[in-house]
Amino acid sequence: MKVLKFGGSSVASPENIIKIKNILLAYNDPIIVVVSAFGGVTDQLLQAGEMAAKEQTGYKDILSEIETRHLDTVKELIPITAQSKVLSKVKSELNILETLLEGAYFIGEITPKLSDKIVSFGELLSSYIISEYLASEGLDAVYKDSRELIKTFKLAGKNVVDFTLTDTNCKEYFKNNGAFITVCPGFIATSKNNDITTLGRGGSDYTAAIYAAALEADILEIWTDVSGMYTANPKMVKQAKAITHISYEEAMELSHFGAKVLYPPTIQPVLSKGISILIKNTFKPEEEGTLITKSRNEGGKTVRGISHIGNMALLSLEGPGMVGIPGISKRFFEVLSQADISVVLITQASSEHSICVGVSADDVEKSVEVVNEAFAYEIERGKIKEVIPEKGLAIVALVGDNMKSHQGLSGKMFSTLGKNNVNIRVIAQGASERNISCVINEKDVKKALNALHEEFFEENVKQLNLFVMGVGNVGAKFLNQIKSQEKYLKKNLKLNVRVVGISNSRTMHFDEKGIPLDTWQDTLSTGQKADKQLFIDRVNDLNLRNSIFVDNTASAEIAGTYADFLSNSISVVTCNKIACSSEYYNYARLKSLAREYNAPFLFETNVGAGLPILDTLKNLIASGDKVLKIQAVLSGSLNFVFNNFNDSNTFHDIVKRAQEEGYTEPDPKIDLSGIDVMRKILILARESGYVLEIGDIENNSFLPKESLDTTNNDDFFTSLVKYESDFQKIYADAKAKNCKLKYVAQFENGKASVGLQEIPEDHDFYNLEGSDNIVLFFTERYKNLPLIIKGAGAGSDVTASGIFADIIRIGNF
Template sequence: MKFGGTSVGDASCITRAAKIIVNAAKEFRCVAVVSAMSGVTNRLIEAADHARAGNAGEAAAILESLRKQHETALSSLVRQEEERQPIRQRLQEVLSEGRRLCEGTALLRELTPRTLDAVSSLGERLSAPLVAAAVKDTGAASEAIEASGLIVTDAFHGGAEPQMEATREKSQKRLGPLLENGIVPVVTGFIGATTHGQLTTLGRGGSDFSATILGAALDADEVIIWTDVDGVLTADPRLVQAARTIPEVSYREAAELAYFGAKVLHPKTLNPVVQAAIPVWIRNSFAPERRGTKITPEGRSIGGGVKALTAIRDVTLISVGGPGIVGLPDVVGRTFSTTADVRANVLLISQSSSQNDICFIVAAADAQRTVEALRKEFAQDLAHHNVEHITVDPNIAIVAVVGENMRGIPGIAGKTFSALGREGVNLIAIAQGSSESNISFVIEEQDVKTALTTTHREFGLDSPQS
């Protein structure tokens, strides 16, 4: 079971999570994976940024406010002072480490990826002892465990990849005896370590990933991700009022939705469990009586083909083109090898058969360096007008229409685009993979709400899925 930041956001949330864990532990051998309390990781990164700018005092003030926040939670969760003392000691050690890291950063005015990993991991290391204490207080034996002793990763700081064989060996050796003895391990999410013991993180939102890595390593029956929504929804409820929970989706559908910005899952979450076909649940810790969404290898057909919609904003459309590029060899290859060199993640590609224009979309954060690299690569071609333009449009969004069974149903694209046409939504580019489990289209950012509401209604997603 994994509990996200809002599910362990304060003492009352932690108490609620502890009850869910203790109830499960009565029936199953259960491992809990926890995020930092909500907002804490952002505050830690803020402290690291202050330290990089030389403001050691500002960084220390943030750490002090975090100490008070966790101390307040500890006072509510553990009634006996003598039981609080060892936990307080542990929290102090973690915060002292944070202070040393920030002082060193302020002195050098340099924040390395390795140091940023160490600072941003402190939140999970503070929350795990609190959750373990609450579980103990609610009636099950429990122990806080740091995942740096379980999850072995490569050395890529800020987004490390797990090494599953070594992780399986360490996790079974460390957690197996606890589970045999009825002790619930409460493991820090988001964190791993290299084979040399150097701490790494799995990327923002990586606690989901931690849960499925450990689920696969321990041959779990299922993984439950407890969050603050009722499961995977047909659309973002902030944009589409009629959005509903989907009872069951396939791995592929969930992965498409995660990739295209649905906040409910970290994009890499499902990778570890696919081979073992372990089901993953998304459930609401604030309403544990609700069933949530089950993610399985096959999902479940709902007849209509389209299961859900999602939109990504904060993206930029880049076009490379002009009539001159038709005869130019390898424009496509040069465009995407240049984009890969600057580590920009391409979210969508669309090209006309005449090859006059290649357009693709990257995250807004990657746009500037991508365009600079392309202008450098095509400098000669631009000078001779073989390539006429490299243009940028930041005021756009991608909407993805997702469903596993779309491939066998004719007319889904037609239905989508005629509905959008009726509402006056202008399509800038369209892309559909050969798997046909998703049709993506690019529109102006201001039209996102209209596009989602219209498409949601067009495919009957307003009515409950059984």
Template sequence: MQVLKFGGSSLANASAISQVMKIIRTASARDKTIVVASALSGVTDTLIRAGIMAGSGDSGYTTLIDDLQARHITVINELLPSESDPGVRVELSILFDKLRDICRGAFMIGEISPATSDLIAGFGELFSTRILEATCTSTGLSCHWADAREIIRTGPSSSQPVVNTAVTQRNVRELLRNNLSKIILVPGFIASDDQGRTTTLGRGGSDYTASLLAVAAKARMLWIWTDVNGMMTADPRIVPQARTIENISYKEALEISHFGARVVYPPTIQPVVSKGIPIMVKNTFDPEGPGTLIEQDPPEGKEKIRGISGSDRIALLSMEGSGMVGIPGYSSRLFNALAQQQINIILITQASSVHTMLVAIDQADAQKARKAADETFAYEISLQKVEPLKVESGFSIISLIGDDMKNQSGASGRMFEAIGRRNITIRAIAQGSSEKNVSAVVATNDAAEAIRAVHQEFFGSSERCINLFIAGWGNVGKSLTAMIFSQREAWAVREGIRVQICGICNSKRMILNKEGLAPDQIGQTLSSDGELYQNGTFIDKIIEMNLRNSVFADCTADHFIALRYEDIIMAKIAIVTCNKIANTLDMDYYNKLRRQAVRRHVPFLYETNVGAALPVICLIRQMRLSGDTPERVEACLSGTLNYVFSRYDGQTPFHRIVEEASSLGYAEPDPMADLSGKDVMRKTLILARECGMDIEESQVNTASFLPTQWPCEEHFRSLYLESQQKEGTLRYVSTIDNRGVKAGLKVVPREHPFSGLRGTDVSVILYSRLYPNGLRVEGAGAGGRQTASGLINDILQCV
């Protein structure tokens, strides 16, 4: 005998249910099987909401029920042809009619009792198991549907129904004795009291149903099928490198679950724990993948530390006062006050001076706890022996779980140090009396980073490595590699990040080495010894190497490379680029890159597209995230043009100054890209798109200042003299507002900030609701070292 429990995520839709049926078929071929099923994903919450709406006189409950019925009918239609089993459609129609009648009654009297609420909430499991029954029958499986309300009996309780174990076990034995089907389907979550009224088993109720049935049936194992590969060393949504814990003891599993892991809920599995029945947690959508076996005595392993878990929405209650010192009873009075309000204490820590005590509870109970404590200690507060209870919200508990923690030398210190290295403040610490966990309380905003830090300390390499591939060996590429080789040891020490260059290419040759390149290898290899580079082979090789934490740095102005960005992102390789082309192609491609990057959690960073290392793009993003999108942008974006016009005085020929800018590395590979305004147009277009505008290159209005023939000194001298007559300065200015996007040469007044720009400095002024007078970013906007510096900032964000 075995018991299989499927949660709501395993029954989300017809496709998921088809996968469930494969698992049931395989399992039932091995042994007689009891299947316990939850409601379809999200259904119970919707039912509870419908009941509340009906009881409060909101007729909108009918829409919720109609939507639920349509969803279930859709699932049936996708699973079963209409002629195969009309009975299930009739059965569900009857159940939904009953649900409507119950809600209508609550609506008419304008209130809903706890019993009625239970009755409504329990319909979800009836719907799902009837669908499973019909699907089993249609595929030729021998099955029997059993009503959990006729099996599991509960007694009266002021808070949550208490199961009558003796009656329940007798009912299960009778069910098994009188039924020869290989598969017995039982709705989870629901039961009934002595008067036959529907009750529910609370949070984790379906797990509780499965646990009760496993004990009564003397099952050899309880299988919990969910949407993750068992219990993990950490939440994989926070730590992608988290791995499955293959074996764990009951006590360790309960500790991990108590402090945040949602795979099992401790009270609900207590029946099987007490009888020593193993629990196997598996992924419905990866049945052949790893899972977690929870048992009394798991095999000994090298690692005593099992995992890290986190609990959010924690409030801290601080009680302090001089009157507490040496006086017994304060703790018990506080605990009793909280218990009377049915408030669960998650964590306790007390100073050795007994002057202060801190208790962690669910944030939802914070104000109720404050009121209860202040009433309990009203007399002491009036005498100023105890201060009013201090309540702080917005905290999380990070717990390190392992066997015999008190004898794990240095484990606590390593945990706290790992958190401290990330500059995260620990608000409180505690070690459980079970000796299975050490916990730290941190601000919720820091919780994810704290979990990653602790996981890295105990389960990962102590050093994070970036495998960097660089396209382009010109001024920027050479500056970038020189900076990396000179600074990477310092990064490893200060940041715990090691950057190794695993590949680099120029327009003709490439060199790759997954172990990293040495500084003296690159120049000679790219000159003559390297592998020939053609038709995107460099990118193909990078994707083929498939190195962890790969970053592609584009230091070119290559159109073909920009068109390969989607392939790079699809391979989950981060992109850092000063190449503006990808971000100035059509909006479809622009949006596609961002969608793919978000979907695959791949960094796509291009701060250097606009102002070398100046933080312009990240500033606009921060403004937009806070709801303060720039309404107008004025920008002087070309360090090259600013340098040229700042140097030009009508005496030195204009083209000589352009040549000087090129020799200093201030110009694009083709200087005409700067002089024509093409480079500024691209930067302007990128800024406009970052501000949320859906705009194409053709919509940017630009005006050329170049003469029909080059060089033509007379043309530039006349422009200069005109600016002098107007008592201004020549600047190539971009403007972005609700009237459009434009860029061109203009004479700015000498009191304008742009007039004072010197050398290769650029300037961007952002006007918004919060910054009506403008927020200005200014500094060097051209130069290989400046651009390389900006690329490095982006590269180091990719870990």
């Protein structure tokens, strides 16, 4: 014999009930079918009872909705020729329900006994209608009222199943019952006095387990709206997978910590009998589901699932008066127990100075009141502090039978959470080591579950969530590079890079599932109006793991947002030099925030575009070397200009060409005035360990003052035409000496300077072509022959690749 239970979602509509019939057709052995009330009806019955007790006539509207739903279901499922009997029975039961509600209305209250009677109608009606429908379809199906079989008695004020009497009733009935399908209502029972009682939360599952245990069934099948127990909540973790096989103990741990497909009491009756439980999906019956058995998970994954309980609060009892005083713990837990408050988590410091417990946030006010009252004497004398609750919390738990035999799981769990700035308030781990639990802020639950699932279940594929500001030349190239490398990154580097948000100066768009990179231009064009603060707020609200803000702009305003991102554990990657070349205090603060919140702040492209200049410098410093002098050509745009400028063209035309080909900033004066180079040498000096401000750098500009004083590009280019003869003279003077013009940055003895220089043939800079950059590092290890880095130092492609490289660095952290 098999016992099948179908939950509220499985019987929520006539279409779903037809699905149940089709599932039952596949069985060859006798089966007991336990059903819940139609989806949502139990809540309606409770609401109607409460309204009637408050003398609110609105309960009649709810009753009318319940009646219409059940009668319509009968009319849709059962042929007209067989409807009369069923409709008559359903109306008769609804009349009784109406009488009970009227009684509550007239007396202005509802007792627990009356509440149980009212709520029982949900299962009574659904099970009767389903049994009649199955019979009308030609199946050998009968109805049996669970109230006649399952008996309860009072224990500590609660209804408890009398298993001795219940087992006897079940065995006697089913020994003589020859029907192939027996449909029974779940959730309901009766006392020895035949008063209607209910079995509480998960009551229909419990009913099915009671039948399975009493009759020693082959298996207990729980049919619901998901395909088993998952490695994590699939609504929060899209990559979660159904667990095919799990032990009783693992299932109980997961169900206790929020896996709603199963409730811990369900397992108890079948546990001692060794009866397996199978969780199946009514809407996808072909899927394997989850098999729960007595056998342990031998040789399988260490962590079988990740679960959580939300809406939690912490209560801490602490104070010097607790140390060495026997009975404090007993009093604490006793007062909570007497107030009918369930303690979900317990942790105590070995110093005995404090005890911390987790309770439902719904019980927190009552908990604080009874505990402070119980310890009023000690609180008044300062021996124990007044209990102040912490709210807005959740418990996250790792579950697995094999966890105890593997070292480092706790460290791995806490390290993963720490890397994503998920603050852990409390840690609890039982001696069995089947469960490791920690309390975190509820707002971090989704991020925590995804980060842990990625760490323990996704074959080390790390998801990076990017928020990209600026999609012009560099930004567009960057997005295209990500698109072209998606498969390579997943296969070879185990990185899943998703762009979740993009923005330009006009519009912005977010998609938590990831923005398709083959159509991002169209998506952005129809996005909402761009707003810097809304962009920041949205990134913070999403609170995704491994979040990275990518700044492809040259905006001082955007550079000013980095602290907001870093202080929320959102990494920053930027080609924008403004932040790192601003006041030293701001530069140092950003670096400090990056360390404090474990959020990398990378800006490799600030100097040399895609060249590994800063990375090399960092490695030199980290290895104990010291920079003595830096000589460099750091402006790809200026190098391009002076490599192409001669007496057969004009300075204006070459600068214009450099701008059009993307070698200069949008405002080319930033490059030609030397400001850009000053920023770069300043960043190099700071990364070398020196404290320097941009005002400390000597700028020997070659531009006329009139050009420097222009306020827009048109006026700037006009001034270049005006002073063409000056530029030609500079070129002629250098040519006469057989020198080339290079714009050089230098740092030595704590001082920095930039300016145009005439470079002779024997210098390392002489043969620098195109837009290439070159840096010479003279250090204590490279005193005579400098360490040289040379290559393309400008252009949207190489800058985008430098940003991409920083993204990969973060992925490999």
